[in-house]
Amino acid sequence: MVTLKALVAEQREQYERDGFLVVRELFSPDEIAAVKERLAHYIREGLRMLREGQKPEQDTVTHDGVHIQLEPLVAQGKYIPDDPLHAARKVWNLFGHDEVLTRFVSNPKLLDIVEDLLGTSAIWFFADKAMLKPPKIGVEKPWHQDLPYFPFEPKDEPHIHVAAWIALDEATLENGCMQYIPGSHKLGNITTAHVDTYGLGHLAADMSKVDTNKAVVVEAQPGDVAFHDGLTLHYSAPNTSDKPRWALVLDFINAERARYVGKGEPKFPRLR
Template sequence: MLTEKLTPAQVEQYNRDGYVVIKNFCTAAEIEKLYHTALDDNAMRNNALDLNDQTGKKTRLSLWFTPGNDVFGYLTRSARMVSMVKQLLGDKAPVCHFHSKLMQKEPKIGGAWEWHQDYGYWYKNQFMFPDELISIMVALTEANKQNGCLQVIKGSHKLGRVNHGFAGEQVGADMEMVNNALKTMELVYVELEPGDALVFHSNLLHRSEANLSDRPRWSVISCYNLQSNLAYNETSTSYKVPVNVVPDEAILQWEPESLSNADFLKKENDPALKETGWESV
């Protein structure tokens, strides 16, 4: 079931730049089903977390750990997703799913995400090896400069982990190092069409502006981990459970369960939002 999905050039780009864009990763029919599920399933809305940026605008996300038998679980567990992760992270250990999150950046009010590395958060979970963590973002709506698309610093994953502190309610990277990176490396606005995927390294520096447009920007991000990468401050267990892969056709053809069965993150349980003492160093 698992076959290589990326070309050698795409693998080379990921290793060189820290990210790669896959056009038309999901079909229009799949995106329509995913997006309407996100809008219509009360579990997403009832379990959404609001995090303030530095200006007080709210960034909203719903985050869950175990990939289930709902339509988002079928995407996360799909052969195309897991194959891509395995191709980029290697086959030294089985692919596991750390968590997925629905990013909900609403028109006019959706806040910014400050400069950060995902491993800047996950370091607090005490994952040992950032090279064994990866994220795949699938655009559910158009993402462009006007509605706050992701910005990345090309090649910044090679910096290693940058120190992070609090920026509003978010965890943000040391801006002196970010500014140094911006002087040294290229800033890229990752504009996506619905169904496009962005695959990126856990140490890639990225941010997004507030959504000041009249169009929403929604996306789903699935984060994966190799089973060999232990986390010593993580209470969920999905990060070390091999993904139970389903065929790509499951998204459209299998009957999905409700997202109400998902194990959503509660804000008070997120290690990334807790002081450890080193944030102000």
């Protein structure tokens, strides 16, 4: 029997059954504010680089190793937001480049839960990405599984990867909160094709045998965290509201069970 560090048995059982678990108020308002301040810094720097003539690659510019991707409508010159912080879709590669975010990822209260969910203390940190849905123009993220995107095998088993989706703003149905299909991690890898959505690459899941009416809507407050398995189907709707929806997503890998199949030597850190 696995000895749990942070969760109770009922929470672990729920995660096993549903493929996701919501932990409320894991991070304090001050911790969330510090993350948002750093993200705002990189967005402003990215926009400054564009004003000074930097040409984006795939709508993306890089500042001090951190990548900033614009919303498609902004990148296409079809929309200029009133607030410059509403111009970005995604900020990533923060770990190891930003001291505040590196400490945040290594927080023991977060890693204890990841350890409980993966069932091992052998944890690799794979990636970080702040997913930003600006008011009115933030696009949807279609139904998908995370693990097929990543250079690890096996790709058809649970407990290889767990994502921590951390609410930085209030997340509602109107501004694009997370939605999950309970138990979908037990379907295995049902990713079938690469499609282009809003000019953004996307791995599509075969939803023909999935009842999306059973989706669970997970609204959240800043500091709440939704953990999900790498095979759990999830989705977020467009932001149709007048409020932003910022979230930080952290990807952790089971270092005992996963095999790295990417190019070159792996550069991700072992956290435990």
